[in-house]
Amino acid sequence: MESLRAWVLLLAGTAFCGAAIGVLLPEGGKRTFRALCAVVFLYVCLLPLRSLSAKETDLASLLTIGEDASSSFSKQASDAAVLAAQTLLQTKIEETLAQSGVEDCVVTVRCALYDDGIAPEQITVRGSFPRDRVQTLLLSFLTANTKLQLLTEAEDEN
Numbered sequence: 001m002e003s004l005r006a007w008v009l010l011l012a013g014t015a016f017c018g019a020a021i022g023v024l025l026p027e028g029g030k031r032t033f034r035a036l037c038a039v040v041f042l043y044v045c046l047l048p049l050r051s052l053s054a055k056e057t058d059l060a061s062l063l064t065i066g067e068d069a070s071s072s073f074s075k076q077a078s079d080a081a082v083l084a085a086q087t088l089l090q091t092k093i094e095e096t097l098a099q100s101g102v103e104d105c106v107v108t109v110r111c112a113l114y115d116d117g118i119a120p121e122q123i124t125v126r127g128s129f130p131r132d133r134v135q136t137l138l139l140s141f142l143t144a145n146t147k148l149q150l151l152t153e154a155e156d157e158n
Contacts, residue, residue, distance in 0.1 A: 007048055014044045078113055085118040086111045093123065093141060100137055102129045114145070124149040 018037035025033055090109040097105060105127025112121040123146060125134055131150050142148060 003048075010044055010047070011041075014041055082111050082113055082118055086120075089120055089141065093125075093138065096137055097125075097129075097134065100133070102127075102134055102137070105129055105134075112145070119143045120146045122147045122149065124151065126151045128153045 018041065022030060022033055022037065086109045089111065090107050093107045093109065097103070097107070105125050108122075108124040108126075109120055110122045111118050120141060120143060123138060123141060125138070129150075129152065131152060134150055135148070138148060
């Protein structure tokens with residue numbers, strides 16, 4: 001990162017010096033000076049490429065960097081999908097409970113990515129509610145891998 005900063009400062013310094021000297025030159029020599037400045041600026045632009053040599057550059061490592069970045073983006077996309085599923089499912093459960101008259105509760109959902117897709121791993125409901133009624137309402141949200149926790153206020157105090 002420090003070398004990038006130094007390179008950008010070198011580019012800016014070269015452009016500034018070229019412009020300052022160009023202003024001070026008489027009209028007759030400006031054309032030649034501009035051509036010289038263009039060559040120097042191009043050299044400074046390409047300066048970082050000098051550090052790369054054929055011996056140091058390993059084509060296989062450049063290709064694997066792309067694969068690593070690809071897998072990283074894939075992981076981020078799947079994490080975002082799991083988070084979206086958790087939020088959507090949590091909202092849907094809260095709406096279902098509210099429509100059935102169970103309002104004073106907090107729902108937490110944790111989803112996981114399985115071979116066949118995203119499914120709820122754990123659903124936790126906290127509050128004051130009839131356990132049997134809530135359990136019946138949540139049956140449609142449960143899968144074989146889902147762990148259901150119903151924590152009423154009476155159980156939280158113990």
